Amino acid sequence: MAALENLFAAMSPMNFLLALGGVIAGTVIGSLPGLTATMAVAVLVPITFSMEPASALILMGAIYTGAIYGGAYSAILINTPGTPSAIATTFDGYPMAKNGDGDLAVTLACIASVVGGLVGALFLLILAPPLASVALAFGPVEYFWLAIFGLSLIAALSEGHLIKALMGGCLGLLLSSIGVAEVSADIRLTFGSQVLVGGIETVSALIGLYCVPVLIDLVATPDKHLKVASESKGIRLKEALAISWRGRFNLIRSSVIGTMVGILPGAGGSIAGLVAYSEARRTAKNQDQFGKGAPEGVQATESANNATVGGGFIPTLVLGIPGTPPDAVILGALLVQGVKVGPNLFTSESSIVYTFIWGLFLATILMLPVGLIIGRYAYSSIIAIPKALLVPTVAFMTLIGTYSIRNSTSDVAIMVILGGIGWVLGRFGFSASPIVLGLILGSIAEQGFVQAWTIGAATDNLSGMFFGRPISLAIIAMIVLSLFGPSLVRLLGRGEKETTK
């Protein structure tokens, strides 16, 4: 009965409107490059202070889930992830758009985001307390291996230039170490420049590396930005639903991966998307299509990053440890509301928690119509805008988006310079994705490595520290499979063919 009461409370007209408004606001903010889900939630948090705790949570959850999905638009249509969570969406989303399937990619992303969001919310509803304890079992070394697992995706993104991709990954890792060292506070690789002391801001770097080269290439020819289908196909919902049904295992697996990564404090949607993409590619029959416009790639990343929303709330609500950066903002807002998070929250204030969880389900379901409508107009606008207006608009968005991250004009200059470097490197076969991967995963990898090394050295058990823990071993096995699995399968397949001949 209590469950029904909470469900009805979540469905109240006020909460319905908050969920709808939150999803719309989040989707629009998330689609603007530079405005992350964290920023979307942070900007709108003050509105929630005068609300009931459950309503406040529903609004913040809706903004968060909408913003994570909104990042897919710019990732697909202009090759610039609106939020870091949508990085891996660019790998196949933009090629799909270039091939004239941008409308299909946007619809697929919407369906995948809804599925991911629902799976994450379901885990939050039924498995929150036991899953939160799994997060506590992750130590520095597990984070290190998780980052390496993300980096193993470089092999998949190498486009036949494995050494160059690895070199790009190394460059990204080095870029991530510019500034004040997180572990020991030494100032590194700044060469006396004050501008670099704060390090390279990840979101501005990825805006530069992904977006500026596209703009540079766009102005070089009078060709259209995206291939336009001869006749409008609408949102292609039927086609997208058929593809989603065929890829249902990929969707569910990616959603579960997203939830699990979301539970890990600090990991976030970008890592979830990358890990899910890697797994989708590893298990796919059409591996050679990944990176060239495989719908499975878009499905994997978009379901995984939205699943982190529900997953991230698990440690936030059960342990008081934010699972993702937006969760940290939401946690702060809850403390202002006087809600005491912790293991007792699910019993002492169960009406708030369960009303919120049902509200999250509601917001996720509302994302389908909202996402499809906004997506349709986003796509038709992008292909209808003349190049002479599209290019300066996108360029201006990169400038204002980058500036607003840290209110820094230096970040804007660094973004443009990195974009120029990315364009030059691209001409010589060094793609941007491995550099971005290195940049994003660098700090997690370094922190995990140095801490694990210190603990291992202090306990005189370095090998045991890195290779003796069960979760680490499971992740290492996944890394090995990710790197060598496809080659092994090909070799075995060739062997079988030869024996049958």
Added chain:
Amino acid sequence: MSEKRTRDISTPFMAAIFVTIGAVVIWDTTTYTDADSYVFPRTIATVMIALSILLVLQWLIGWSPSAKDPGIVGAQSVPRRLALFAAMIAAALLMPLLGFLGTGMIAFAAIMLTAMYDPWTPYRFIVYPVAGAVIVGGFYLLFARVLQVPLPEGTWF
């Protein structure tokens, strides 16, 4: 019939650049006081140098997959590319002086001219600048007023 083959010199050139970056990083790490600070960048720089050498070896024995031909740039407009890059850099540098709104308007106009391939009809002559002003002004208001981002006001005005 003998075919004149040109050697791809971009691979060793790029490898040399990466080796230089790696060497500079290793040199920089010698100034750090704590082992925790230098272990990671030094290891990565060493790996990058090793990979660069491997790339050159691959190139020498002819195993290297063909790189994109940078010469293809010549078929497209290099001045427009440079103009776009220069406009964006100039916008970043002028922002503290001219303010965000002024810089945004100028950068938008410059990039619009750079990306313009169609002939300037009276319709475009009026609509495009107006659209630019509305876009820049709209985003300015969204960020400065709604999202409360403290955009630079400029020191020259």
